[in-house]
Amino acid sequence: MPDDLLQYLIGPSPYSLRWLWLAVVLTLALIAWYIGVFAFTAPSRKLAEVPLVGAMRNELLKRRAVSAVRGIVRRYRAGDLDAPAAGAALSRELREFLHRLTGIRVRHMQLSDVAASDLSAAAPVLIDLNDVQFNARSTVDVGAVSESTEELIRTWT
Template identity: 50%
Template sequence: MPDDLLRFVIGPTPYSGWWLWLAVLLILLVIGWYAAVFVWTLPAERLRRLPLVGSWHARLLRRRFARTIDNVAERHRRGDLPAPDAAALISRTLRSFLHQATGTPAQYMHVEAIASGALAPAAPVFEALNDAQFNASSPVDVAQTGSAAEELVRTWP
């Protein structure tokens, strides 16, 4: 009798049980997609505070900005970019990295302010880049300074 009542309430099941699992899988995929978009669009300062995502975000930042600096230095080595332009691009990239990695507005800071604060390890690189950018007779090798900037990004705490 209970089986007959169940069939009366539910009715015959003309579909396979795999449809239920497919529906559950699709719902989980949509939830995962929304979670990924939410995390991807978080501000950098909130990402740094998340336990697992923060370390992943830091590695991704280091790799992305180091690759950008390497590309600029390579373009300079090939002769596509003159030294002042390459130094300006490397400086802008390094300042953007420091802002994303630490939250300090490095884009707006003078080298002296960088040297006296938490970003002090980057000050010698910025001094060399400024010399290469603004001094026409600068002895600074931009490719070597670019390598130093790339190493700074890769080893930033």
């Protein structure tokens, strides 16, 4: 083989650094995804006490609950739900929100127990919702009590 052809021989080309950075970014994104799923779905109170994660989780829970309340009211105003069904749905949503945010099993509590607990601020709204749900001659307006429910959820600390 003549020496003048050796100048055209080269070794394998190295990998581009773009592939390394892409792998690093995708790995970090996967780790962040798992942390996010754990942080936003874990029912643990300990996780809610972590400053940044707890605040983000609480805001997300508030947004979801307010959105659900607005959806119930929209269905009520459209005629898809009658007053007792709307009251039941609003009560269920409020109790579920309080359970997720505080860890207290509000779904299974009587109103007197709610009034005597740390959740006493929610008792008047729950009383109105129960009146709408179970009293056929109730004078409580579903629109007004839904606004109270939404306000309670937005201002809950």
